Amino acid sequence: MKHHFPEATLHPSASNDQGLLSVPFGRQFIWIPKETLSKKELLLFQMREGDRQKNIDHQAHPWYPILFDHQPVSSPNMYRFIHVHFTKVIDGLQSEWLAEIQQMLPAVVDLFFIYDNQAVIVEAHSGENLRVEDLDGLFVALDMDFDCYSQLFVGPFHRSEHDFTQLWEEEATFYYEVLQLRKHQKSLDLPTGLSTLFISGAKPYLALLRTLYLDWFEEETETIIRALWQHQGNASSTAKALFMHRNSLLYKIDKFQTATNLNLKIMDDLLLGYFLCQTFSTHTD
Incomplete structure (x- = not known):
């Protein structure tokens, strides 16, 4: 710790100074000036602040040193992390919860609590891994069974030759940052999280963007834009999904372009339209 954070000092109690971060260390606390930490380091420490770290048996959980000590993966495959955050923790039934997950997700290679x-x-790639919307339903049921409330970030699959410690830290930081913006969303994945951060970054220009949304969009236009986005701008697939004749769809797209100068056949223009819908629509989660 001293090697990585030379300004850190050890004290018997937590600091009351808002400029210092107090990190539990055994029965003592490490004080670190917040100004010396990068944004990523501060987020990672804040994720752990106030929580009791678990004692992990490295033999029973071989992925612990892979995630936290840069150890290589011994079995070539693709793997993903499902990060689970509890706003209402499991009371004394953590082992039973883990066993239930293991039974429901057969591709799981390791799972454990890091903090309460x-x-x-x-999870290893198996070709039958559940999508985020399916995992959402599964965890809703588990929350009811165990009288808890969980939120999850379903990460992408990574090849086994990568540094999983770095990937884990990046994903955990990313999830924590997104969670501050979508505190009530049950399940997130990388695309949803990226769009959230993208929208957050546009805050200085919200008045301008809101004006465009109000001037440009009607409910039918939003429906068309969302369908185009889901079908990668393919007019034929979009028309089929909307039960609309392709020529009728193209007419509406051309009419929208005449009114707004936004050509939904061009992906950059479609991205702007989709971004406005996601940011300002009352139908957006």
Whole structure:
């Protein structure tokens, strides 16, 4: 710790100074000036602040040193992390919860609690892995069974030759940052999270963008834009999904272009339209 954070000092109690971060260390606290930490380091420490770290058996959980000590993966495959964050923790039934997950997700290669309010599930690529919307339903049922409330970030699959410690830290930081913006969303994945951060970054220009949304969009236009986005701008697939004749769809797209100078046949223009819908629509989660 001293090697990585030379300004850190050890004290018997937590600091009351808002400029210092107090990190539990055994029965003592490490004080670190916040100004010396990068944004990523501060986020990672804040994720752990106030939580009791679990004692992990490295033999029973071989992925712990892979995630936290840069150890290589021994079995070539692709793996993903399911980050689980509890806003209402499991009371004394953590082992039973883990066993239930293991039974429901057969591709799991390791899973454990890192803190009382954080667990990680490591899953191998099997071709039958559940999508985020399916996992959402599964965890809703588990929350009811165990009288808890969990939120999850379903990460992408990574090849086994990568540094999984770095990937884990990046994903955990990313998830924590997105969670501050979507505190009530049950399940997130990388595309949803990226769009959230993209929208957050546009805050200085919200008045301008809101004006465009109000001037440009009607409910039917939003429906068309969302369908075009889901079908990668393919007019034929979009028309089929909307039960609309292709020529009728193209007419509406051309009419929208005449009114706004936004050509929805061009992906950059479609991205702007989709971004406005996601940011300002009352139908957006």
